Amino acid sequence: GAGVSQSPRYKVAKRGQDVALRCDPISGHVSLFWYQQALGQGPEFLTYFQNEAQLDKSGLPSDRFFAERPEGSVSTLKIQRTQQEDSAVYLCASSLGPGGAPIVDEQYFGPGTRLTVT
Amino acid sequence: AQSVTQLDSHVSVSEGTPVLLRCNYSSSYSPSLFWYVQHPNKGLQLLLKYTSAATLVKGINGFEAEFKKSETSFHLTKPSAHMSDAAEYFCVVSDPNSGYSTLTFGKGTMLLVSP
Numbered sequence: 001g002a003g004v005s006q007s008p009r010y011k012v013a014k015r016g017q018d019v020a021l022r023c024d025p026i027s028g029h030v031s032l033f034w035y036q037q038a039l040g041q042g043p044e045f046l047t048y049f050q051n052e053a054q055l056d057k058s059g060l061p062s063d064r065f066f067a068e069r070p071e072g073s074v075s076t077l078k079i080q081r082t083q084q085e086d087s088a089v090y091l092c093a094s095s096l097g098p099g100g101a102p103i104v105d106e107q108y109f110g111p112g113t114r115l116t117v118t
Numbered sequence: 119a120q121s122v123t124q125l126d127s128h129v130s131v132s133e134g135t136p137v138l139l140r141c142n143y144s145s146s147y148s149p150s151l152f153w154y155v156q157h158p159n160k161g162l163q164l165l166l167k168y169t170s171a172a173t174l175v176k177g178i179n180g181f182e183a184e185f186k187k188s189e190t191s192f193h194l195t196k197p198s199a200h201m202s203d204a205a206e207y208f209c210v211v212s213d214p215n216s217g218y219s220t221l222t223f224g225k226g227t228m229l230l231v232s233p
Binding site: 003004035106 | 154159160161162163164167208219220221222223224225226
């Protein structure tokens with residue numbers, strides 16, 4: 001079946017431009033996560049949605065980052081006034097349930113969007 | 119707070135020889151631990167997970183890992199490497215007692231397999 005998809009796969013933005021990154025999770029998955037993966041590093045948590053509710057945005061690096069999931073399915077990560085330090089791969093993951101004890105659901109990852117800010 | 123440390127940034131093996139990728143974790147709780155693999159231009163794929171059942175966990179593609187609480191380790195092993203195993207591997211910890219399961223990743227170990 002279809003996995004998690006992300007678009008675009010590659011994005012080049014000039015410094016100061018706004019960008020929008022899209023994530024299509026697996027149909028029916030309750031949880032959706034965004035991660036940022038800098039070059040040579042492991043992914044780092046940005047934000048978490050349970051259905052349409054954004055329950056945790058503690059990992060967003062600045063107020064230029066904004067995420068939404070208005071209908072509890074597709075999610076968009078928006079970065080305003082991009083800076084060079086925003087260059088990274090942005091990963092989206094979804095899982096079936098709300099997660100947490102006693103079950104830790106497997107997260108299914110998309111291929112990522114590679115953002116390059118010039 | 120929880121964290122993982124992957125002790126090697128790169129590991130090189132010959133095809134057919136054993137693989138050992140080392141991981142130590144730090145967690146205030148009884149953690150859930152995972153290994154993910156990332157092939158170039160592909161999404162992260164779950165290899166295996168430990169969630170407080172058996173301490174020896176078997177995963178896909180012949181990989182396994184052993185949870186050792188006394189050593190706070192969760193090393194990944196495979197008896198015989200294949201060329202297709204060349205990829206980046208991430209050790210990951212999650213706090214199952216949180217309301218959701220945010221993953222904390224290590225920095226990754228690149229596995230190189232030579233013929």
